[in-house]
Amino acid sequence: MIAITAKPRRLGSSALEVFPIGLGLMSLSGAYGKSDDAEGIRVIHHALDRGVTLLDSSDMYGWGHNETLLGKALAGGRRTQAIVVTKFGQVQQPGGANGVDGRPEHVKAACEASLKRLGVEAIDLYFQHRVDPSVPIEETVGAMADLVKAGKVRALGLSEARPETIRRAHAVHPLAAVQSEYSLLFRVDAEETLKTTRALGISFVAYSPLGRSLLTGAVRQASDIPEGDGRGRHPRFAADNLASNLAKVAAIEAVAQAKRCKPGQVALAWLLAQGDDIVPIPGTKRVERVDENLAALDVVLSADEVARLSAALPPGAAAGTRYPEALMKAVYL
Numbered sequence: 001m002i003a004i005t006a007k008p009r010r011l012g013s014s015a016l017e018v019f020p021i022g023l024g025l026m027s028l029s030g031a032y033g034k035s036d037d038a039e040g041i042r043v044i045h046h047a048l049d050r051g052v053t054l055l056d057s058s059d060m061y062g063w064g065h066n067e068t069l070l071g072k073a074l075a076g077g078r079r080t081q082a083i084v085v086t087k088f089g090q091v092q093q094p095g096g097a098n099g100v101d102g103r104p105e106h107v108k109a110a111c112e113a114s115l116k117r118l119g120v121e122a123i124d125l126y127f128q129h130r131v132d133p134s135v136p137i138e139e140t141v142g143a144m145a146d147l148v149k150a151g152k153v154r155a156l157g158l159s160e161a162r163p164e165t166i167r168r169a170h171a172v173h174p175l176a177a178v179q180s181e182y183s184l185l186f187r188v189d190a191e192e193t194l195k196t197t198r199a200l201g202i203s204f205v206a207y208s209p210l211g212r213s214l215l216t217g218a219v220r221q222a223s224d225i226p227e228g229d230g231r232g233r234h235p236r237f238a239a240d241n242l243a244s245n246l247a248k249v250a251a252i253e254a255v256a257q258a259k260r261c262k263p264g265q266v267a268l269a270w271l272l273a274q275g276d277d278i279v280p281i282p283g284t285k286r287v288e289r290v291d292e293n294l295a296a297l298d299v300v301l302s303a304d305e306v307a308r309l310s311a312a313l314p315p316g317a318a319a320g321t322r323y324p325e326a327l328m329k330a331v332y333l
């Protein structure tokens with residue numbers, strides 16, 4: 001297996017340096033239909049062998065399953081190859097949308113549980129998965145800072161936080177990264193956030209950089225989504241929205257055809273071209289998709305091509321919100 005050599009990207013002012021493309025692990029715990037643990041571990045190992053370092057998990061993915069799986073994958077000497085990223089804050093509420101808990105006592109208990117499942121002595125980058133509007137961000141980040149002082153966490157981040165929240169949090173303890181959805185199709189919140197993260201020297205971890213596969217051309221109609229796949233509940237894949245979004249994706253496909261590469265590779269190349277402070281974390285359940293995504297590093301877009309893609313899919317162009325209505329209440333707080 002030949003590892004890919006690429007200039008690493010530093011996460012904020014922290015000591016953490018990562019491969020330019022990370023690996024999102026959510027799909028390995030059933031979020032997009034049935035998943036297989038043995039294959040999931042193979043995907044993680046393959047990514048590490050190719051040079052990927054940032055592995056993005058959460059205590060909410062499979063409610064502990066994902067972290068346990070990652071822990072198994074890192075056993076046997078693999079820990080030194082990885083930058084382990086996980087998150088806390090979402091809690092189960094039977095019969096309804098997930099709750100959020102940012103209380104200091106929950107922060108510390110959640111960290112201990114994650115460390116045990118992961119089988120590591122310290123988490124490299126620890127994110128608050130969703131902001132708790134009932135708890136001042138200063139209290140939550142203060143507890144996270146205590147974890148850094150205790151040596152249980154190396155760097156801190158927030159996920160789906162709005163600019164003012166980021167500024168307040170960063171004043172308590174420097175943030176290494178902010179994570180939010182960012183792709184050619186969903187740009188509004190991310191690009192507004194980037195104004196603040198760049199002013200503060202914070203990196204941006206872009207999840208769903210392929211629009212949950214929409215930008216790869218893999219889904220052409222609603223029936224292409226397997227039963228039990230969470231995308232079936234996303235507004236962007238509803239019939240009318242899907243047709244509108246696919247029409248916009250045609251611009252990406254045209255560039256891909258000209259460059260003799262995949263549409264998803266063009267989408268990732270566009271994101272990488274937005275700045276060295278951005279680290280996309282496409283997720284997959286398949287080894288071959290890891291290789292396909294990493295090949296985006298070989299796709300060189302000219303400034304004109306970047307501009308044309310940006311114009312073809314301008315901010316706000318996507319049809320349908322990023323999440324179903326109930327879940328939208330928990331993002332960008």
